[in-house]
Amino acid sequence: MNNRRVVVTGLGVVSPNGTNVSLFKEALRKGVSGIRYIDELKSLNFSCQIAGKPEYKKEYLNNYFNSIQLKGLNASGLEYGVIAGLDAWRNAGLELIDKKDNPLWDAGVIFGTGILGVDKFREAIYKVDDGNVRRLGSTSVIQTMASGISAYLGGIIGCGNITTTNSSACSTGTEAILMAYDRITQGKAEIILTGSTSDSGPYIWGGFDAMRILPHKYNDNPTVASRPMSATASGFVPGSGAGALVIESLENAQKRGATIYAEILGGHVNSGGQRNGGSMTAPNSAAVKQCIKQAVINSGINNNDIDTINGHLTATTKDVVEIENWCSALARNGKEFPYINSLKGLVGHCLAASGSIESVATVLQLKEGFIFGNKNCEDLHPEIEAMIDKERVPTKTILKPINIAVKASFGFGDVNACIIFKKYS
Amino acid sequence: MTKEELLSKLKTIIEPYVQNQEGLKQISEATNFIDDLEINSANLVDIILDVEDEFGIEIDNDGMDKMLTVKASIEVIQDKLATK
Numbered sequence: 001m002n003n004r005r006v007v008v009t010g011l012g013v014v015s016p017n018g019t020n021v022s023l024f025k026e027a028l029r030k031g032v033s034g035i036r037y038i039d040e041l042k043s044l045n046f047s048c049q050i051a052g053k054p055e056y057k058k059e060y061l062n063n064y065f066n067s068i069q070l071k072g073l074n075a076s077g078l079e080y081g082v083i084a085g086l087d088a089w090r091n092a093g094l095e096l097i098d099k100k101d102n103p104l105w106d107a108g109v110i111f112g113t114g115i116l117g118v119d120k121f122r123e124a125i126y127k128v129d130d131g132n133v134r135r136l137g138s139t140s141v142i143q144t145m146a147s148g149i150s151a152y153l154g155g156i157i158g159c160g161n162i163t164t165t166n167s168s169a170c171s172t173g174t175e176a177i178l179m180a181y182d183r184i185t186q187g188k189a190e191i192i193l194t195g196s197t198s199d200s201g202p203y204i205w206g207g208f209d210a211m212r213i214l215p216h217k218y219n220d221n222p223t224v225a226s227r228p229m230s231a232t233a234s235g236f237v238p239g240s241g242a243g244a245l246v247i248e249s250l251e252n253a254q255k256r257g258a259t260i261y262a263e264i265l266g267g268h269v270n271s272g273g274q275r276n277g278g279s280m281t282a283p284n285s286a287a288v289k290q291c292i293k294q295a296v297i298n299s300g301i302n303n304n305d306i307d308t309i310n311g312h313l314t315a316t317t318k319d320v321v322e323i324e325n326w327c328s329a330l331a332r333n334g335k336e337f338p339y340i341n342s343l344k345g346l347v348g349h350c351l352a353a354s355g356s357i358e359s360v361a362t363v364l365q366l367k368e369g370f371i372f373g374n375k376n377c378e379d380l381h382p383e384i385e386a387m388i389d390k391e392r393v394p395t396k397t398i399l400k401p402i403n404i405a406v407k408a409s410f411g412f413g414d415v416n417a418c419i420i421f422k423k424y425s
Numbered sequence: 426m427t428k429e430e431l432l433s434k435l436k437t438i439i440e441p442y443v444q445n446q447e448g449l450k451q452i453s454e455a456t457n458f459i460d461d462l463e464i465n466s467a468n469l470v471d472i473i474l475d476v477e478d479e480f481g482i483e484i485d486n487d488g489m490d491k492m493l494t495v496k497a498s499i500e501v502i503q504d505k506l507a508t509k
Contacts, residue, residue: 067441068468137474138467 004185007424009258010092010246012084012195013360016052016239016347019060020087025364027346028372029397033223034347035237044202048214050222052239052348053200054080069152075117075143078152080242080353081197085111085153088244089193093258096157103160106252108189110164110180111150111244112172112196114352117143118203149197161189169411170312171269172196173243173355174419178267181419184249191248198353200240208238211281213316226349227376228313228342229323229384229393236314239348243356245363260424262366265299265404267419268292278414282318285325288416292329292408295418303330306338306420307402308371310362312410313342314349320383322410327387337388338406339398345375355409355417362407366423369401426506431499438475442468454496469493476502482509 011021016034018024027034034052041049061070064082073079089096097104120143127135142148147165154163162183168175173196180192198204208214215235218225226237253260270291272284296303309326313319326340327333343358350357365371373396380390401423408418436452443449444463448456458464458472473489476482476498482505484492492498 068465071441071471135474137471139471 004187005250006181006184006247006264007250007253008245008247008261008264008363009253010088010094011261011360011363012087012089012091012244013242013357014054014080014084015241015243015357016054019054019056019083021091021360021364024360025368028361028364029370031346031373031375031397033375035222035226037219037222041202041205042219046202046206046209047212047216048209048238049219050225050237051200051205052237052241052350054241072137072139073143074120074123075148075199076119076201076240077113077116077197077199077242078143078148080240081111081113081149081195082152082156084195084197084242084244085193086156088195088246089157092246093256094246101158103158105160106190107157107159108161108163108180108183108192109150109154109157109159110162110166110176110183110192110194111153112166112168112176112352113146113149114167114169114172114198115204116146116148116199118199119201120144122203153193157193159193161192167352168415168417169413170349170351170354171409171411171415171417172352173357174359174407174409174417175269176356177245177247177264177359177419178269178417180247181264181267184247190252191246193244193246195242195244195356196353197242198240198351204240204351205238214238224376226315226345228315228345229319229374229381230315230377231379231381233315233317233319233381235316236344237348239350239354241347241350241353241357243353243358243360245356245359262363263422263424265301265420265422266295267417268294268298269415269417270294271416272414274414280414281412282414283410283416284414285321287414288322288325288410289329291416291418292326295406295420296330299420301404301420303332305404306330306406308339308341308365308405310358310405310407311340311342312408314344320381323384323387333387335389335392337392339371339392339394340388341372341374341394345377355407358409359407359419362405362421366402366405366421369399371398371400371402373397428499431502432495434479435476435495435498438479439464439472442472452495454499456495458493480506482506
């Protein structure tokens, strides 16, 4: 365990079921779904015509972007990330420094994404193919470079420490938090705005539709389509959005008198090397188990200390394997298994943003003392029920103080990330 | 189009990019976009595209290179309008 303690002091979120932290928290508690029918997907002949997409009025962006930044803005992931990031920064009680001040040498940004600004990129491709490259303007590059999101946030805030974007598919958000955690424990930064974002729209979701891993029988009934751990799970519903966390050294948080949401005890990231059952698209179970076990060891806790798990659990047949891996890694099953839930039943799979949005949910559970209910899981998969007690997979929100929560994410490329959060005391 | 009308249109185009509002109040032919208005140099290409749209002209590379001040910009625009 590291000597230097690291805490979460700010949260921000732009989720399909809530575009700020208080709306999101209410949606979690009440089980409000953010999955809806998207007409554009139907007209483009998608099999899956539903998705999780944050909704807000265009004018809302005026609170986050200046007039120059808004001109030609056509990158949904950049919008979500900047909104969530600035909300988290303000939520942590931090202000934006003046343009003429020195940068904040001890403050950084590590904010991940899979791909940024696909709509902007499409716009650019059409112009280039038309022989009209001169009409691209100055915004094509900054809205489509992956690090556009960390560059925007770093510039608005005035960060003088690391300002970067990580990318590791669906484990991106969870990995970003751990990268920030590591840098703070090493004493290289005091405070880091971390999280991840994912664009919305057909150009992001199309590839998954083509892989036939999305549900196609729920276009008329979107809110019941995403069914993690259910016997009738039939694929993940694509989502989008952003989650953001301000994390900092405990000393720095105490010095500022900041509100502390939770402590990060530690975690681990690894890869299955696409060996031994692992592939580009499927996890090597040995690596998943090793990642969880190592996260527990790095955090200096025992398996039995874990109260609740927020799984990756995307609503495919792989959910059964994930539960098997948790049981094995933690040596717990039946009634002794921790509570477990998946946010994807409510918002779908927010891809690169999933790890950060789900971490925000996990931290809220610790701070407020609840475990949100699993949506669409009344028919728990029999193979899961054979491993863990049905009562450990709540379908309704439970109000209950919790002390230690685990968040794990697994991504394409056979990559894993697992974080251990603890209620701050 | 008179020079005054042209200046007024140009002022509307550059306004969103200006970071020194004092400079904008005192705008004159001698005003330099970067030095006096603190316009980010990357945004100069956006101003040129906006000018093209507003006046229905196309500005070539040489014209673009010149458009660093109000005076030079007006000259380039007038020149293009005359050959339209």
